[in-house]
Amino acid sequence: MKQKNYILLLLFCGILFSCDSYLNVVPDNIATIDNAFTDKYNAEKYLFTCYSFLPDFASVDENPALSSGDDVAYSGAHLGSNGPEMARGHQNVTKPYFDFWRGGIFIAIRDCNTFLDNIDKVRDLDLSQKKEWIAEVNCLKAYYHFYLLRMYGPIPIMDKSMPVSSSTTAIKVVREPVDDCFAYIVNLLDKSIVDLPELLRIPSSDLGRITKPIAMAIKAEVLMTAASPLFNGNQVHSTLRNKDGKALFNSVYDPKKWEKAAVACKEAITEAEATKVSLYQKSDFKTYYNMNDTIMQIASLRSSISEPWNKELIWGSTQSGSTDIQTKSSPRWYPYTQNASYSNHAPTLKVAEEFYTKNGVPINEDVTWDFSKRYDLRTATDKEWMYVEPGEETAALNYDREPRYYSSISFDRGAWFGNGSQEVPIEKPWYIHNRKDEFASIFELNMYSYTGMYAKKLVNLNCQVRDGQTYIFEKYAFPIIRLADLYLYYTEALNETKAAPDAEVYSYIDKVRERAGLKGVVESWRNYSVFPDKPSTKSGMREIIQRERLIELAFEGHRYWDLRRWMLAKKYESAPVLGWNVFKNNSLEYYRMSNLYNRTFSDRDYFWPIPEDEIVKNTNLVQNLGW
Secondary structure (H helix, E strand, O other), X not given: OHHHXXXXXXXXXXXXXXXXXXXXXXXXXXXXXXXXXXXXHHHHHHHHHHHHOOOOOOOOOOOHHHHOOOOEEOOHHHEOEHHXXXXXXXXXXXXXXXXXXXXXXXXXXXXXHHHHHHHHHOOOOOHHHHHHHHHHHHHHHHHHHHHHHHHHOOOOOOOOOOOOOOXXXXXXXXXXXXXXXXXXXXXXXXXXXXXXXXXXOOHHHHOOOOOHXXXXXXXXXXXXXXXXXXXXXXXXXXXXXXXXXXXXXXXXXXXXXXXXXXXXXXXXXXXXXXXXXXXXXXXXXXXXXXXXXXXXXXXXXXXXXXXXXXXXXXXXXXXXXXXXXXXXXXXXXXOXXXXXXXXXXXXXXXXXXXXXXXXXXXXXXXXXXXXXXXXXXXXXXXXXXXXXXXXXXXXXXXXXXXXXXXXXXXXXXXXXOOOOHHHOOOOOOEEOOOOOOOOOOOOEOOEOOOOOEEOHHHOOXXXXXXXXXXXXXXXOOEEEEEHHHHHHHHXXXXXXXXXXXXXXXXXXXXXXXXXXXXXXXXXXXXXXXXXXXXXXXXXXXXXXXXXXXXXXXXXXXXXXXXXXXXXXXXXXXXXXXXXXXXXXXXXXXXXXXXXXXXXXXXHHHHOOOOOHHHHXXXXXXXXXXXX
């Protein structure tokens, strides 16, 4: 059975590698644009080039949302890399970190425009496929504009193609008001949705290509962003104007934006469910080994992220197959593992404290949970073997938590199912030993968990270190949008459109909670919270929905953008980054809260700076406030 599983794993990795390759094709030996569109073969290669500019969502070096926020921490040995520098407030205007203004996105938009201008020249392409390709490129063009808009705020709208030799600085473009930018993006998405297929023609080779459910989910995300405080009634950035005096932010709040977002979310959910997308459940998790219900719950929650192309995924990134993030999120299992796992993508104590208790409410609200003693030591009993190693000490914070806590985060003396543990009786999971001089502790200054915790959620259960040296990965498409994301978007939009939450508001968040093994919000708060009426008010429900998103989507990159669109980043990211004292060996000293570094976040940090030399070259551009 072991040999059969391994062969199947290799076969699937081969399929996923073939999916990666088509998205990274760049036309070769094509002298002119005319040659690129002489036939269907070369035109499709140009189409794939339009895809190739999508960021690698699973790479901490390409996706700012993975390593620049307050949810993970990297040691000082990583300074010089984009994420750790951003996290410490070192963004700058001369050489901005994660510089997407000059880093390819505008080139991607130019290539999309070139494709749209020339696709009619292809003679051997039937009309239905041409419409489908045009729809794909329009959706990509919309997404590239949205990616820049989220980062920089008002951007130039690049609707027309420009000469291949041109750059964005060679043309005196101007920034457009954010409402115009959103309207333009939504219009492109609406055009694309009409002609996109509901399902892929050939799933084995086309995984990752745009479909109707993907475009509709993107539209929902775009309109949710447009309705949120950062772009809806933003007073902080209301003084940003073009040189002709045109205001780039509308400082007047418009409640109708939430209504549009709610409609888009519901339409996206309906379309996704019609194509058999659904929440990944325990019953979907397949294993050849006996697992009790608790372990199945934890394992299936992990697999909802890392099982390749599972039923919950709406849009997944095929750029890297998640190898980078899995290496960084894995602890070492042997003293001699060496470079098989880097162990440096470390969740912060703040995020660990955000997960609910087993009763489905915050740890500082649960009437059965002593929040003031969360850092006290407690010894695990034999009955707690599924969470903590029996007879060993760990912080009280790690006990009596919800299933998503144990599926998302691992910690010193914590149980880890996977890493080949199916090869031994499931009753003997791996337990992490993370204190100084133990096998999972500091190996090199850039290869250890800075906080003492690991983002277990991002590591597929079938990954393992073989012979203590080589990491065998099961690649998966890193989730860009999944159904739980849409459910929580819809809940949020509904709550904002109603005077008070009702059954419709509760229904979609409760679907996500039920999958996580929790009761509904009304029942949970009524029975266990010191604020039993919180779900009955709009503001209270808003707080619950926001926390639910931070928990359910933890470490997937959504937190970074959510805190910004809610205009809560200044609150969350202007606080010390906390972890355990990993340089100590005994439990009493190890479990002392440690201030790793201080973060600062000011109003200017809601948006990236435009590179200073771009402002100099293009006198029509105005810089974002504070830079």
